[in-house]
Amino acid sequence: MTASLSETSGDNREMAFLGRLASTGREAVVFAVDGQPHVLLNHPALVKHVLVHGARYSKDTPPNRFFAEHIADGLLTSDGDAWKHQRHSLIPAFRDTAAMREVTRERIVSACALLDEYAETGEWFSIVDFMSDLTLAMTTRYLLGLDHTAFIAPLRELGDILDSSSSLLADSGQDVVPMHRRLRSAIEQSLAGASPDESSGSRRAVIATAGNGPDEVYEQIAALLLAGFETTANALSWAWILLTQNPDVYRRWQNSLDVDEAAVLTEHLFTETLRLYPPAWLMGRRAVVDDEIGSVKIRAGSIIAISPYLLHRNETQWPQAHRFDPDRFAANGAPRRHPYAYLPFGAGARHCIGAAFARIEANAILRELGRRYTFEARDDTVPNPAFKFVLRAPGSYAVRVHARASDGD
Ligand code: HEM
Numbered sequence: 168m169t170a171s172l173s174e175t176s177g178d179n180r181e182m183a184f185l186g187r188l189a190s191t192g193r194e195a196v197v198f199a200v201d202g203q204p205h206v207l208l209n210h211p212a213l214v215k216h217v218l219v220h221g222a223r224y225s226k227d228t229p230p231n232r233f234f235a236e237h238i239a240d241g242l243l244t245s246d247g248d249a250w251k252h253q254r255h256s257l258i259p260a261f262r263d264t265a266a267m268r269e270v271t272r273e274r275i276v277s278a279c280a281l282l283d284e285y286a287e288t289g290e291w292f293s294i295v296d297f298m299s300d301l302t303l304a305m306t307t308r309y310l311l312g313l314d315h316t317a318f319i320a321p322l323r324e325l326g327d328i329l330d331s332s333s334s335l336l337a338d339s340g341q342d343v344v345p346m347h348r349r350l351r352s353a354i355e356q357s358l359a360g361a362s363p364d365e366s367s368g369s370r371r372a373v374i375a376t377a378g379n380g381p382d383e384v385y386e387q388i389a390a391l392l393l394a395g396f397e398t399t400a401n402a403l404s405w406a407w408i409l410l411t412q413n414p415d416v417y418r419r420w421q422n423s424l425d426v427d428e429a430a431v432l433t434e435h436l437f438t439e440t441l442r443l444y445p446p447a448w449l450m451g452r453r454a455v456v457d458d459e460i461g462s463v464k465i466r467a468g469s470i471i472a473i474s475p476y477l478l479h480r481n482e483t484q485w486p487q488a489h490r491f492d493p494d495r496f497a498a499n500g501a502p503r504r505h506p507y508a509y510l511p512f513g514a515g516a517r518h519c520i521g522a523a524f525a526r527i528e529a530n531a532i533l534r535e536l537g538r539r540y541t542f543e544a545r546d547d548t549v550p551n552p553a554f555k556f557v558l559r560a561p562g563s564y565a566v567r568v569h570a571r572a573s574d575g576d
Contacts, residue, residue, distance in 0.1 A: 170198040182448070182476070182554040189477045195463040203229075205470045206463070211484065211507035214473050216460045218507070218515035223458050226250075226517070228451035228470050237343045238325060241390025242520065253387070257520060260310065260373055267524050270309040271531040274301060278532075282540055282568050291545055291565040294407050298532075299400040305528050306396045310373055311388065313357045318392065321350035325389075326397060329556035351385050358384075391521075397557045398446035399525045402511075403532060404560040405444035405552075406437060409491050411544035411566065416493065421571070424538045430530070433537070435493040437529045441511035443491060446557040448476035450513060475510045476558065484508040542566040 170188060185207055188196040194210040208214050217224050225246045235244040242253045278301050285292060300315075303322065307315040324346040373387060410417040416436075423432050452471040459465065480488040484504045485495075512519035519525070545565040553559040 170196070179551075179554045185449075185472065185474055185477060189474070189481075195460070200229075200470070203470060204466060204468070205472055206465060207472045207474070208460075209477070209481075211478060211505035213460045213463065214478065214510070215505075215507040215514070217452055217471055217473065218510075218513065218517070220458075221516045223454065223456055224452035224471060225455050226451070227453045230451060234329070237347070238329065239386050239389035239393060241387040243390045243394050254516075254520065257373065257387075261520050261524060264523065264527065267309055267527045268531070271305055271528050274305045274308065275531060275535045277304075279535070279539060282536070283570070286540065286568045286570045289567060291567055293562050294542065294564055294566045295400070295404045295560050295562045298403045298407070299396065301532065302400040302403065302528060303392070303396040306392060306399075309524065310391060310395070311358070317353040317357050318350070321346060321353050322392060322396075325350060325393065326556065329393075330553075330559070350389055354385055354388050355381070395521050395524075398521075399528055401446045401557050401560050402437070402441055402444065402525070403529055404564070405558075406440040406529070406533060407542055407566065408544070408549060408560060408564055409440055409443070410436075411542050412547070412549045413491055416491065417541075420493075421537055421541070424534060430534070431497075432493065433530050433533050435496040437526070437533060438496045439491060439493040442479045442485070442509060443489075444552060444558050444560070445475040445479060445511040447511070447513065447519075448552075448554055448558040449474050473510075476554075478508055478510060481508065539571060541569045541571055543569065 170184075184198075188198060188207050189209050192209075194208070194213055196207045196209060198205050198207065208217065226244055227246060231244045242250065242257060245253055278297075281297075300319070303318060304315040307313045307318060325343070328343050328346060373384075373391065410420070420432055420436060450473045452473070454465045454467050454469045454471060457465065457467050465471070479485065482488050485508070507514060512522040512525075543566060545567070550561045550564055553561070
């Protein structure tokens with residue numbers, strides 16, 4: 168008998184259900200959602216086959232269709248020639264690493280001014296909200312040369328809609344038109360009021376991609392913002408959560424920030440955070456043709472589920488998989504594992520176009536804030552993630568910030 172999602176209830180029921188399927192240890196597990204055949208791939212070699220053979224597997228899944236029809240129809244969900252054209256035109260917008268570094272530096276200066284105030288007053292604040300504001304500011308500034316303030320409210324509303332829709336099913340059953348309109352008007356007004364300054368090469372590339380009129384410009388920008396800032400914000404929030412709950416790792420890393428190896432340790436810290444809490448915890452594909460992956464037969468029309476979260480916690484690839492251990496990525500500590508056992512940014516032609524930008528942002532934020540401040544958490548346990556549009560850290564995770572007395576303390 169085929170397992171069915173409708174047999175599972177409660178919060179995070181999709182993850183609970185997929186986790187049960189993965190725990191069978193089988194390489195591929197067939198299940199049904201709304202009567203439609205799905206296959207969970209539970210081995211990196213099978214995952215590789217699907218991500219590499221992009222022509223046989225499209226992104227036309229029910230959640231992606233919902234996203235494209237109701238939220239934003241851009242690079243994230245397009246397929247075929249439209250996708251090829253968009254990807255090709257957008258690539259230059261993601262190459263300007265000097266501008267990425269400049270934007271992140273500027274935004275971190277503003278963030279530090281606020282953290283200095285928090286350090287003075289000693290107040291508790293949400294690390295998730297703080298990281299969201301910071302990464303949204305970086306994303307709008309880098310991609311569009313725009314201030315982010317007008318985007319905060321409409322993006323939060325759309326994020327809520329996405330969170331209330333299912334990651335395996337299509338519909339949230341909510342009317343998204345008003346939110347859609349508010350985000351569109353924020354984007355259009357901001358663009359209309361923006362000066363054509365020198366540093367907005369990315370803005371030009373984004374607009375050139377969507378050259379067929381204002382609808383496409385809006386759709387592309389909305390898709391990029393949604394794909395770009397929530398993922399990075401939650402990854403960074405998890406990094407601070409893991410650090411505050413692992414004081415030995417936190418102290419050793421902070422001490423190392425004053426010497427040269429810091430950049431490498433910061434890389435490992437972020438890489439390990441993405442292993443344990445990959446923001447894109449579930450990726451979907453639709454089989455366009457009948458296919459065979461090893462001994463597994465895939466029928467055309469089946470939905471393929473790939474969960475980086477489950478792959479990253481598979482004990483056969485990751486000894487002591489649940490342990491937070493940045494050193495597992497050190498050259499001498501890295502055992503041989505399948506290259507597709509670690510997929511925080513996906514793989515194949517549809518891998519994340521913003522991965523380099525996300526890493527630049529994350530490394531700069533972690534390094535600068537780690538050097539200058541120590542966060543103290545109000546709670547003394549790692550909270551449970553919410554398996555939503557992204558793998559969310561709870562907004563209620565409160566921290567207080569202390570200025571570090573001097574380098575190396
Ligand atoms: C830690 C941060 C990030 C993570 C973990 C992440 C993860 C991913 C993953 C796993 C995919 C592949 C999805 C699939 O194959 O179904 C993807 C695609 C994508 N990401 Fe990211 N992402 C991050 C940051 C960003 C940023 C900063 C941007 C842009 C500003 C961005 C824009 C996109 C876009 C547009 C795609 C679709 C690419 C395509 O299909 O050609 N992402 N991301």
